[in-house]
Amino acid sequence: MWDKYLFAASVDHALEVLAAHNGKAQLIAGGTDLLLQAQRGQCPATVMVDITRIPDLNRIEEHDGYIVIGAPVTHAQIAASPLIQAKAAVLSEACGHIGGPQTRNAGTLVGNVINAQPAADGAVALFTLDAELEVATEAGRRWEPITDIYRGVGACTIDACHEVVTAIRFRPLTDTCGCGYQRLARRKALTLPTVVAAAVLHVEGDAIRTARIAVGPVAPTPFRAADAEEFLAGKAPEPAMLAQAGELTAAKAKPRDSVIRGSQEYRTAMVAVLVRRALDQALEACERSE
Amino acid sequence: MQTLTMTVNDSEVTVEIRPDETLADVLRDRLGLIGTKVGCGEGECGACTVLLDGIAVTSCITPAMKAQGRRVVTIEGLSQDGELHTIQQAFVDATASQCGYCTPGFIMATKALLDAHPNPTREEIMHGISGNLCRCTGYYQIVDAVAIAARRLAEEEAQ
Numbered sequence: 001m002w003d004k005y006l007f008a009a010s011v012d013h014a015l016e017v018l019a020a021h022n023g024k025a026q027l028i029a030g031g032t033d034l035l036l037q038a039q040r041g042q043c044p045a046t047v048m049v050d051i052t053r054i055p056d057l058n059r060i061e062e063h064d065g066y067i068v069i070g071a072p073v074t075h076a077q078i079a080a081s082p083l084i085q086a087k088a089a090v091l092s093e094a095c096g097h098i099g100g101p102q103t104r105n106a107g108t109l110v111g112n113v114i115n116a117q118p119a120a121d122g123a124v125a126l127f128t129l130d131a132e133l134e135v136a137t138e139a140g141r142r143w144e145p146i147t148d149i150y151r152g153v154g155a156c157t158i159d160a161c162h163e164v165v166t167a168i169r170f171r172p173l174t175d176t177c178g179c180g181y182q183r184l185a186r187r188k189a190l191t192l193p194t195v196v197a198a199a200v201l202h203v204e205g206d207a208i209r210t211a212r213i214a215v216g217p218v219a220p221t222p223f224r225a226a227d228a229e230e231f232l233a234g235k236a237p238e239p240a241m242l243a244q245a246g247e248l249t250a251a252k253a254k255p256r257d258s259v260i261r262g263s264q265e266y267r268t269a270m271v272a273v274l275v276r277r278a279l280d281q282a283l284e285a286c287e288r289s290e
Numbered sequence: 291m292q293t294l295t296m297t298v299n300d301s302e303v304t305v306e307i308r309p310d311e312t313l314a315d316v317l318r319d320r321l322g323l324i325g326t327k328v329g330c331g332e333g334e335c336g337a338c339t340v341l342l343d344g345i346a347v348t349s350c351i352t353p354a355m356k357a358q359g360r361r362v363v364t365i366e367g368l369s370q371d372g373e374l375h376t377i378q379q380a381f382v383d384a385t386a387s388q389c390g391y392c393t394p395g396f397i398m399a400t401k402a403l404l405d406a407h408p409n410p411t412r413e414e415i416m417h418g419i420s421g422n423l424c425r426c427t428g429y430y431q432i433v434d435a436v437a438i439a440a441r442r443l444a445e446e447e448a449q
Contacts, residue, residue, distance in 0.1 A: 001308075002308075101402075189421065
């Protein structure tokens with residue numbers, strides 16, 4: 001399986017090692033998914049480059065109008081972060097539901113995204129935050145919107161054998177925003193969701209100014225419910241409107257029949273329910289902050 | 291092969307390992323610390339839970355090299371001078387083991403929980419051990435055991 005396990009001293013060092021091995025070396029952070037993928041023969045790389053000990057990368061901070069979360073930051077760190085709880089509660093909530101405590105202690109948010117699984121709680125939340133990923137390559141660094149990196153189930157544009165995602169950033173939510181996060185699963189812990197819905201509502205006066213809604217795993221990738229968001233903009237935050245937004249989101253869901261996650265009909269129906277509940281929760285959070 | 295140096299239960303150890311070995315493999319097969327159990331081998335059941343720098347991790351999905359230069363505590367590291375640790379004794383007293391295979395993992399998860407939250411509510415206990423599965427379905431006694439352990443540790447602390 002692996003010939004070598006190295007700790008990168010810096011992002012540049014990681015890039016050098018990746019380049020020197022030309023596809024045979026791959027980044028590893030928490031490794032909670034990667035180790036199993038490697039054991040199943042799904043990871044051709046033989047040199048692991050661990051980025052969790054790079055100084056300065058392990059940070060959650062507000063900087064230049066953004067909240068920045070470094071690549072080695074774990075789900076447990078995010079769930080417990082007062083900054084994230086205050087300014088992006090949808091994300092701390094989502095990260096707090098991934099796996100069990102042990103998985104959250106090791107697994108990272110960036111890994112959750114890069115694995116490109118439609119059921120990734122953290123990624124669904126990041127969709128509602130309009131998050132961006134900083135990708136470092138030998139040529140330089142660029143920011144990519146999270147919505148642009150998905151290519152299908154388990155596939156994304158970022159190549160962990162040649163590039164380093166160093167951080168995720170997004171704008172902190174203002175006091176007039178509220179978050180909702182709803183997860184339906186067969187158990188409360190240690191299980192992937194049947195349906196997960198995340199919502200951020202920005203309410204001003206008597207009207208919804210903007211709504212951001214994301215769902216998973218009801219299509220090959222998490223997705224934003226553009227129709228529902230457009231429908232809600234400018235409307236009064238009435239229960240009927242929120243329910244309608246749930247229906248509009250469900251109309252765009254294409255879940256597969258799954259022995260584990262339930263039938264297509266059931267999961268589609270649950271999208272409407274969970275989106276409505278997430279919006280209710282977001283609205284309640286808006287009202288609380290007033 | 292690669293050299294791994296870490297502190298296991300307060301002793302520094304150096305072992306030659308394959309870079310893809312898991313921490314559970316190294317603890318059990320190279321160091322003979324077979325108190326750490328491997329249940330699912332996929333980080334789902336928590337039986338292999340150990341503390342890495344004080345934080346609970348599933349050692350079956352932790353690459354062993356991640357322990358390089360760090361402190362590992364296994365179930366063998368809890369008892370002192372042949373005396374059971376307070377948490378272990380609480381599990382005995384609450385009859386919190388049936389087959390016992392999940393017990394070391396539950397005890398290590400409890401250690402991490404009580405180190406961080408010495409006085410947990412029942413809800414917090416359930417949350418703290420939510421990464422561990424018991425197939426004998428003995429959760430009630432396990433939750434009792436954690437509560438007893440918390441109380442006794444607080445009493446010991448007060449003395």
